[in-house]
Amino acid sequence: MSDPVRIGLLGRGTVGGAFVELLAERALAVEAATGRRPEVCGVLTRSGGDFGAILGRSELVVELMGGTDPARDYVLDALRAGRPVVTANKQLLAQHGDELLSVAREAGVQLRFEAAVAGVIPIVRTIQESFGVTDFSKVFGIVNGTTNFILTEMATSGAAYAEVLARAQELGYAEADPGEDVNGADAAAKMAILARLAFHTPVILSEVAYEGIETIQPDDLAYAKELGLSLKLLGVAERIADGISVRVFPCFLYSGHPLAPVKGPFNAVMVQAPAPGSKAQPRRSLRSVWC
Numbered sequence: 001m002s003d004p005v006r007i008g009l010l011g012r013g014t015v016g017g018a019f020v021e022l023l024a025e026r027a028l029a030v031e032a033a034t035g036r037r038p039e040v041c042g043v044l045t046r047s048g049g050d051f052g053a054i055l056g057r058s059e060l061v062v063e064l065m066g067g068t069d070p071a072r073d074y075v076l077d078a079l080r081a082g083r084p085v086v087t088a089n090k091q092l093l094a095q096h097g098d099e100l101l102s103v104a105r106e107a108g109v110q111l112r113f114e115a116a117v118a119g120v121i122p123i124v125r126t127i128q129e130s131f132g133v134t135d136f137s138k139v140f141g142i143v144n145g146t147t148n149f150i151l152t153e154m155a156t157s158g159a160a161y162a163e164v165l166a167r168a169q170e171l172g173y174a175e176a177d178p179g180e181d182v183n184g185a186d187a188a189a190k191m192a193i194l195a196r197l198a199f200h201t202p203v204i205l206s207e208v209a210y211e212g213i214e215t216i217q218p219d220d221l222a223y224a225k226e227l228g229l230s231l232k233l234l235g236v237a238e239r240i241a242d243g244i245s246v247r248v249f250p251c252f253l254y255s256g257h258p259l260a261p262v263k264g265p266f267n268a269v270m271v272q273a274p275a276p277g278s279k280a281q282p283r284r285s286l287r288s289v290w291c
Helices: 014-034 051-057 071-080 090-107 123-130 145-157 161-171 185-199 218-226
Strands: 005-010 038-044 060-063 085-087 138-142 229-240 243-254 268-272
Touching: 005 014, 005 051, 005 071, 014 038, 038 051, 051 071, 060 071, 071 085, 071 090, 085 090, 090 185, 123 185, 123 268, 138 185, 145 161, 145 218, 145 229, 185 229, 185 243, 218 229
Parallel strands: 005 038, 005 060, 060 085
Antiparallel strands: 138 229, 138 268, 229 243
């Protein structure tokens, strides 16, 4: 048996607990693919654990605490100690991403955050690596599964927003406090991250304009259906004449739009860029959709 990869886990709430279970289920598959078996060597929660001791034992740190305090300090300390960090913390990245990435570069370690955006569809790595030198003109999509589920159910059943939200909570698609999902803040944080990656420029959450779906009524969706439209909460980041625009808003889509068929708690992201080759070539879309 190979020496294990020792993982220090920060946070063991709903996501952290699921991570531990998933890691145990797939440890042998990871070992077969990489040559080493992952193993949690210590867990830090808000009520227990010693961060210094966990950091000392670990080779890799996984941060699933959420929020920015004390997660930011822990992640910075881990990076400075030479530990690669994996995080699903979109708020941390949206507010302190440039600082974290700078420290990671200085320490010569990786900061990975695919799970922070769009339900772990492979958009972060695709932008960073597959399209690393692409001059994007636009990145847009459905980046919050909770709101997409709610809008889909309202359109299908004709039920009111409050009724469908309660169902989403029962099914585990919405948190007990769904505020950041339904008011657009969650999607805004994700779009700030995607905009930074796509356009290589700092974008912080306070610069992203957003609105949510709390005021959407069944009549709005019924009217859209009559016109052959669907309603989605879209996140859009694009180049404009004097800079970059990043925003989140409910939007009607025509039936032929590639994002229109995306229903339920699913996410999808599209990117738009120039055609490869000469600048004289006409622009075209490079469209990628993952669900």
